Amino acid sequence: MKCTATRFGSFEVRAESVLTFPSGLLGFTEHRRYVILDHDTDAPFKWLQSVEEPALAFVIMDPALFHPGYHVDVPADALAEIGAKEREDLALVVILTIPSDDPVRITANLRGPLVISHRTKLGKQLVLSEEFPTRHPLFPASGPLMSETPEAGLAECRT
Numbered sequence: 001m002k003c004t005a006t007r008f009g010s011f012e013v014r015a016e017s018v019l020t021f022p023s024g025l026l027g028f029t030e031h032r033r034y035v036i037l038d039h040d041t042d043a044p045f046k047w048l049q050s051v052e053e054p055a056l057a058f059v060i061m062d063p064a065l066f067h068p069g070y071h072v073d074v075p076a077d078a079l080a081e082i083g084a085k086e087r088e089d090l091a092l093v094v095i096l097t098i099p100s101d102d103p104v105r106i107t108a109n110l111r112g113p114l115v116i117s118h119r120t121k122l123g124k125q126l127v128l129s130e131e132f133p134t135r136h137p138l139f140p141a142s143g144p145l146m147s148e149t150p151e152a153g154l155a156e157c158r159t
Contacts, residue, residue, distance in 0.1 A: 006055045007047070008037065018051060019116060021123045022081060026112060031056055034123075045096065048114070060093040063108060066138050072126065074115055082115065082122035091116045097135065107135035 001018070004010050019034050031050045039045040044065050050056035063070045072092060074084075084090055092115055094108045111132040116123040 001051070003035065003049070003051045004054045005037075005049050005057060007057060008049065011037075013051065016121070019048075019121050019123050021114075021125065023124060025058075025114075025125050026127070028056065036060070046093075048093075048095075059096040059098060060114065061096055061108065061138075063092065063094045063110065063113070066108070067110070067136065070110060072113055072115070072128065074126070078115065078124045078126060082117045082124050083120040084115075084117040084122075089117050089119050091118060096138065104139055106138040108138055109134045110136045 001013050001015050002010060003013050013035050017035050019036065021032050021034065024030060024032050028050075031052050033051045034048050035051055037047040037049050039047055039059070044061055046060050048058040048060045074090065079085070092113055094110060094113050097107045097109070099105050111128045111130070111134045112125055113128070114123055114125050
């Protein structure tokens with residue numbers, strides 16, 4: 001399938017690589033089909049690029065890389081919506097905001113993570129309680145920038 005993106009130009013995507021968010025994403029409910037693209041082979045960032053709107057893309061990241069204690073209980077209705085049964089079937093990512101004037105001030109939306117089923121290729125944006133910030137700093141003023149443990153896999157989803 002041929003796709004066009006403002007940032008990436010034209011590119012080919014295998015149909016089985018397309019993710020569908022049946023409810024869309026907050027603020028973008030009319031756009032439901034996306035593909036994940038690598039930002040750079042060495043960078044932990046990826047792009048969630050709409051295959052329907054060339055200008056719509058989000059920078060995403062596995063929260064386990066910068067917040068190892070981040071755990072999400074995935075509600076049963078969300079699991080049903082994406083056809084997921086096993087926790088191992090799920091990927092969890094968060095959307096990043098990168099200020100153009102100071103990219104070091106990147107923040108992650110921990111209140112609205114995306115949960116994606118590897119098996120069904122369906123995803124859902126969760127809306128968590130206010131205890132989770134929408135602008136969690138990726139690079140705190142002090143301390144390690146990101147987890148350096150090689151086993152830092154996907155953040156934990158609980159079913």
